Amino acid sequence: MSRIGKKPVVIPAGVTATINDGVLTVKGAKGTLTLGLADEITYAIEDGAISMQPANDTKRARAFWGLQRTLVANLVTGVTEGYSKTLLITGVGYRATAQGKTLKLQLGYSHDVNFPVPEGIEVKTPDNTTVEISGIDKQKVGQVAAEIRRWRKPEPYKGKGIKYRGEFIFRKEGKKK
Structure with missing residues (x-):
């Protein structure tokens, strides 16, 4: 061992x-x-x-x-070096924009989700379906990524939701007629 x-x-x-x-x-x-x-x-x-x-x-x-x-x-x-995680948003009308210390998420709810970014964490949105989270504390970076992902986890039928870059979503077939 x-x-x-x-x-x-x-x-x-x-x-x-x-x-x-x-x-x-x-x-x-x-x-x-x-x-x-x-x-x-x-x-x-x-x-x-x-x-x-x-x-x-x-x-x-x-x-x-x-x-x-x-x-x-x-x-x-x-x-x-610091740590970073990348989230990918998949779904029609799903998007994210970083506005100062707030991340604005549109995830199919009747309202927008305003996620306050904690101190020591930097959030960037290079395009409206990608969220890059970076910081020096590995635990904080992972925690923020998990909290953002929790708003809309990827579902197995269409693959819509927020997933980590490189994450594999097991897809299901759906109903048969």
Whole structure:
């Protein structure tokens, strides 16, 4: 069994990481992210990398080991490259427009859906059927994309709705006469 936690997270040039009072702070070109550290894991910043080890040999400590390593890697990637998700809108009359800090969605309801964009997230609409969500926090980007998609999930008969780019929608045949 390979252990992802054994691999240290390399800190690229231009990124600084500090540990103070149980909080890891990572600063980079795109911004600053913080992570509350688990008590079950011991952390060390040495030789341009962040390494982790379980503090004891309990099952809980071993379970947190890989999770914490992945969360730290997500922080470093977020402040250097950032994260983005693309939503595709399919359906007659379905469209989206970004207006400042609000995303206006027309999804076949009797009213328009005005989705307020949270702080730290940027939403662009290159055309009226594509929504690009980007930011430095992977969890926030995914959460905003899921909340937008929840307004009109893709249905299996005609494929209408909001889907992620690259997502496969299993299509059903429908009624026979």
